[in-house]
Amino acid sequence: MKKERFLYKEQTSILIAVDCIVFGFDQNELKLLIFKREVEPLAGKWSLIGSFIKPDESINEAAQRVLSELTDLQNTYMEQLYCFGDINRDAGGRVISVAYWNLMKIDPLNDRIQVRNHTAKWVTLDKVPELVLDHKEMVSRAIQTLKERAQHQPVVFELVPEEFTLPQLLKAYEAVFQKRIDDRNFRKKILGSGLLKATDKKDKTTSRKGSFMYKLDRNTCKKLLKEGYNFEI
Amino acid sequence: MKKERFLYKEQTSILIAVDCIVFGFDQNELKLLIFKREVEPLAGKWSLIGSFIKPDESINEAAQRVLSELTDLQNTYMEQLYCFGDINRDAGGRVISVAYWNLMKIDPLNDRIQVRNHTAKWVTLDKVPELVLDHKEMVSRAIQTLKERAQHQPVVFELVPEEFTLPQLLKAYEAVFQKRIDDRNFRKKILGSGLLKATDKKDKTTSRKGSFMYKLDRNTCKKLLKEGYNFEI
DNA sequence: TCAAAAGTGTTATTACTACACCCATGT
DNA sequence: ACATGGGTGTAGTAATAACACTTTTGA
Secondary structure (H helix, E strand, O other): OOHHHOOOOOOOOOEEEEEEEEEEEOOOOEEEEEEEOOOOOOOOOEEOEEEEOOOOOOHHHHHHHHHHHHEOOOOOEEEEEEEEOOOOOOOOOOEEEEEEEEEEEOOOOOHHHHEOOOOOEEEEHHHOOOOOOOHHHHHHHHHHHHHHHHHHOOHHHHHOOOEEEHHHHHHHHHHHHOOOOOHHHHHHHHHHHOOEEEEEEEEOOOOOOOEEEEEEOHHHHHHHHHHOOOOOO | OOOOOOOOOOOOOOEEEEEEEEEEEOOOOEEEEEEEOOOOOOOOOEEOEEEEOOOOOOHHHHHHHHHHHHEOOOOOEEEEEEEEOOOOOOOOOOEEEEEEEEEEEOOOOOHHHHEOOOOOEEEEHHHOOOOOOOHHHHHHHHHHHHHHHHHHOOHHHHHOOOEEEHHHHHHHHHHHHOOOOOHHHHHHHHHHHOOEEEEEEEEOOOOOOOEEEEEEOHHHHHHHHHHOOOOOO
16 A cells, blocks of 8 residues: 555554534523534544543543633533544545543524634534534444443433533433424423422523523432432433 | 554554453353463453554454454353553553453353454453453453443353243343343243244253253344333343 | 414323243163 | 253333323413
């Protein structure tokens, strides 16, 4: 194989990259963050956000850096997804990519502020355009893992504000599990679990009646985790 | 590939390795396969089996190679576990390791034949010795993942022969979930699920009465997987 | 007064847990 | 005949699923 196989730079071995599958929830739908790839080959095509790793950072740090360079939100949920290592997965040379997935809340008023890179945008999961390389596969694996994780870990709470209403939380559940959930059964299970602490505040932005706000009870949460609680409804 | 592109010695950037956490079941206990590390630093210490990846193989292929170089069993269950990328995880330089975990049956009559490398041995999970680098962390993460996976995928069946008895399968379940399981409830759930196809054979090696042999019904299995069946007892 | 979202209970079904004795067989 | 492991059933409890109407309030 000839030299053009390595387009990024002179490279005798294997390059390592990270890519982030960033899921955002805008109180309504799950969305994916994509942006226009800046480097050749395939510059200008839609892509996940990513970067080569630097010699002095761990892979986790690299993923963190990618995210904080592109968005404003800190403390987003982040988990390693999978290491993609097929030999010809990258047209630009032998590149191994460690993929991460993230959950964040999209503030509908501020979604331009949250995302720094101006070529980046949120797309709904059923309207993801063609993505470069094996990024589509990364996304479907991430969706899969998200659903699995949401059954056993309280990750859905990463999609709603610190204080949230039950209808809000229900929508997040429905977005993650991609199914309608009966709201009486939902209330019964979630309130019965002790996972939520009631507040006396009401959110009146979505209805005249207003809806009580709750927050996650982190102590009960830890306890339920130990017992292997099923967070699915 | 014309000339060696991956020269370990003159590598100035980052090396990539694979390590395999191999679990074996000897009809009684879950065991871990370890061997004496052959390369410096830390040569002679107990280690997981692993290797640097070659420039012309994918990461999955590398893990497969590591396993087939060391053992005789093909078709063992193999799944990627996690990519370990801390900056100082390897005393010998910047090495990223992609860990895989495997499940296999240990044939008690043939366990020397199954494992080719003569410094390799099976150890029970509660008696794992000190391991090099971050291999202990790899093992505990693998145990964790094994338990999670066994709840949603029929991986326990990888630990028993093609045709097995219910007491055998029960022991495998107990080994994986690390708990006693009531055998009447076990039979009720497993036979009620339709997962098993009865055969008319009896295994008389463990009792005078003999125990009926079953095999996995792969069609029912697929169906249950789609429905999100819970394989835990 | 009405539109729009929030909130509330019951019943039937299903899955899970706990628990103790008889069976078949080879020696 | 007996020791060994294989096999069986029931009843109480907990979780889940299906289902429709009333309440609040700002406009």
